[in-house]
Amino acid sequence: MKKILITGSNGLLGQKLAKLLLPNTEVELLATSRGENKLATLYPNLAFRAMDVTNPAQVDEVVSAFKPTHIIHTAAMTNVDQCETDREGALAQNRDAVQNLVTACEKYNVHLIHVSTDFIFDGEAGPYAEEAEANPVNFYGKTKLQAEEIVKQASCKWAILRTVLVYGVAHEYGRSNIVLWVRDSLRAGKTIKVVTDQFRTPTLAEDLAMGCWLAAEKDAEGIYNISGKEMLTPYDMALLVADYFKLDTSLIEEADGSTFTQPAKRPARTGFIITKAENQLGYKPHTFTEGIRMVAEQAEA
Ligand SMILES: NC(=O)C1=CN([C@@H]2O[C@H](COP(=O)(O)OP(=O)(O)OC[C@H]3O[C@@H](n4cnc5c(N)ncnc54)[C@H](OP(=O)(O)O)[C@@H]3O)[C@@H](O)[C@H]2O)C=CC1
Numbered sequence: 001m002k003k004i005l006i007t008g009s010n011g012l013l014g015q016k017l018a019k020l021l022l023p024n025t026e027v028e029l030l031a032t033s034r035g036e037n038k039l040a041t042l043y044p045n046l047a048f049r050a051m052d053v054t055n056p057a058q059v060d061e062v063v064s065a066f067k068p069t070h071i072i073h074t075a076a077m078t079n080v081d082q083c084e085t086d087r088e089g090a091l092a093q094n095r096d097a098v099q100n101l102v103t104a105c106e107k108y109n110v111h112l113i114h115v116s117t118d119f120i121f122d123g124e125a126g127p128y129a130e131e132a133e134a135n136p137v138n139f140y141g142k143t144k145l146q147a148e149e150i151v152k153q154a155s156c157k158w159a160i161l162r163t164v165l166v167y168g169v170a171h172e173y174g175r176s177n178i179v180l181w182v183r184d185s186l187r188a189g190k191t192i193k194v195v196t197d198q199f200r201t202p203t204l205a206e207d208l209a210m211g212c213w214l215a216a217e218k219d220a221e222g223i224y225n226i227s228g229k230e231m232l233t234p235y236d237m238a239l240l241v242a243d244y245f246k247l248d249t250s251l252i253e254e255a256d257g258s259t260f261t262q263p264a265k266r267p268a269r270t271g272f273i274i275t276k277a278e279n280q281l282g283y284k285p286h287t288f289t290e291g292i293r294m295v296a297e298q299a300e301a
């Protein structure tokens with residue numbers, strides 16, 4: 001029996017992990033997140049405890065009470081532009097929180113599965129394998145790299161799962177994602193500027209959740225790239241979304257770094273080589289088009 005504690009269960013990945021693991025009879029699951037449990041009505045039998053990962057006493061209390069065999073750590077400040085301005089908050093949520101979890105995992109002999117990002121790289125030479133040299137170009141990436149360094153020093157078992165541009169449908173969820181943002185903008189007849197000079201391997205949230213489960217199931221240790229397999233620009237993605245929903249592609253305007261800027265710099269060419277996860281974990285992601293179909297089915301349900 002694996003006892004799995006999820007952090008950030010109210011988030012996109014957290015919600016997909018709850019959906020995936022709740023019916024699994026091999027798993028005793030404890031969902032945790034900041035504040036209220038957003039999944040209480042959706043999954044009435046989901047065990048939940050409030051746990052603010054920046055609160056070391058609360059982390060120790062919850063982990064010592066539940067005694068998980070594994071922690072899947074998804075909680076973070078994921079708004080990249082907000083991290084650029086609220087640096088204190090980003091350090092607390094993305095770096096210091098990980099120290100709290102490592103301390104608890106070392107104390108209670110828990111296997112830590114930490115979720116990280118392509119944004120630890122500078123985007124000069126994607127797609128990246130697991131051994132590539134990190135060099136973040138924004139503050140979010142810096143905090144997530146510092147988190148990785150804390151995990152790598154840990155004396156408990158650990159795995160770091162890196163992912164890219166996660167998309168999917170979440171319940172009571174504020175943030176949009178590339179598929180729904182394009183669909184809703186075009187449906188509203190709005191012109192959108194979409195970049196042609198960023199390269200990603202977009203990741204369906206359900207696939208990322210599966211990657212986390214495979215790592216826990218196999219007690220995997222080390223670094224694994226868990227993302228989609230296709231290298232696409234947001235412009236390519238927008239066209240695929242428009243085609244799927246039969247929407248007007250003339251509303252999609254090509255943009256690049258000279259015409260589209262965001263407060264935080266984005267690494268241009270990232271994306272991951274996922275051979276290691278495919279061979280060692282049996283990881284097998286959906287295609288982007290299959291992912292759009294799944295998002296469409298869930299969003300229109
Ligand atoms: N989304 C993406 O494109 C990518 C994400 N990642 C990584 O994947 C992981 C999951 O991302 P995703 O699911 O999209 O993130 P979300 O932003 O959807 O979810 C993060 C969750 O963490 C919670 N949280 C934030 N701070 C705390 C805290 N102090 N204590 C407890 N919970 C907290 C948030 O709670 P609240 O709802 O209250 O804000 C939110 O529910 C993150 O580690 C992220 O860095 C990596 C690459 C790409």
Ligand SMILES: Cc1cn([C@H]2C[C@H](O)[C@@H](COP(=O)(O)OP(=O)(O)O[C@H]3O[C@@H](C)C(=O)[C@@H](O)[C@H]3O)O2)c(=O)[nH]c1=O
Nearest residue numbers: 078080117118119163164165166193194195198234266
């Ligand atoms: C809003 C917008 C985005 N885009 C592009 C830029 C970007 O490549 C993509 C998504 O834009 P966003 O700013 O929403 O996403 P962004 O903050 O770049 O996403 C990042 O999130 C963090 C958590 C990660 O860890 C990274 O892997 C990455 O997924 O869409 C446009 O082309 N036009 C637009 O108007």
